[in-house]
Amino acid sequence: MKSTAATLKQIRQHYRISQAQLAKLLNTSVRTVQHWEQADYQPSGAAVRLIQILAADDAVFPALTQFKEDDQIMYLEHDDQKLTIMDVPFRNRKEYRATLNAIISNMYEGFEPTKRDIEDASRFYEDGPISAQEMLATIQASADRKAE
Template sequence: MSRTAQNIKFIRQHYGISQRRLASLLNVSVRTVQHWEQADYAPSGPAVKLIQLLANNDAVFTELTSIEEDEAIMYLAHDDQAFTIMGVPFRNEAEYRATLDATISNMYEGFEPTVADIELAREADDLGRPLTGAEVLAKINARNSVPNK
């Protein structure tokens, strides 16, 4: 039996999952996992990277199992050359990267950013310090208020 086949079996045993469950996590067929474990052929493409990650990091397994098959792919419109997020420009790469990383991290928790959210983050960068909770709340309330007629 090849080392790859042994590693795939080890991964399943380590996480206590079936071939069917591993196939689902890797988005391949059960038969493909069976072929890998029987050393008929080796994984290729993105499956190789996912298997390597699963073998070395339990957090990857947790993340993969938390993603529902029908869940939409998350994407945040950004431009690494122009330092823009959802069309909102940033003054420099440091502010752009910090905001991009923070926004994406929150998206994993279900946050769906709007352009106004990105502008709010940029305002904090313009101040050179994080906004206080009161400042954030005031800005959100101002944004959500309906003008008097």
């Protein structure tokens, strides 16, 4: 198993970022990153999880770097116990989790889901896939509603 110091260096080399850029991603100081890379001490808490995720998943880096400090925090109303997203119920945990993950992934790209979007996603499991024409009509209707 690779040391944390080696992992941090590998992350920086892989993404071609400086210690200062990594410190900003991890919400810590440059000096702290230097200490971690020199194995003076180990990261803890949320920093450990972020380091693990950055090392394991290339999709995380662009998602983290797109946020500015003044950006609002993204949140999608959901209830893991009731299996609801924006108060829209799902039939089972598998459908609920798949939909939640897909929507959150798209939120990183700027998608702002509405309750109707969630209802459409839920209907997919009951009615099956929609045609390209139906999808285009839905997208157009959504764009029209947002323009109003």
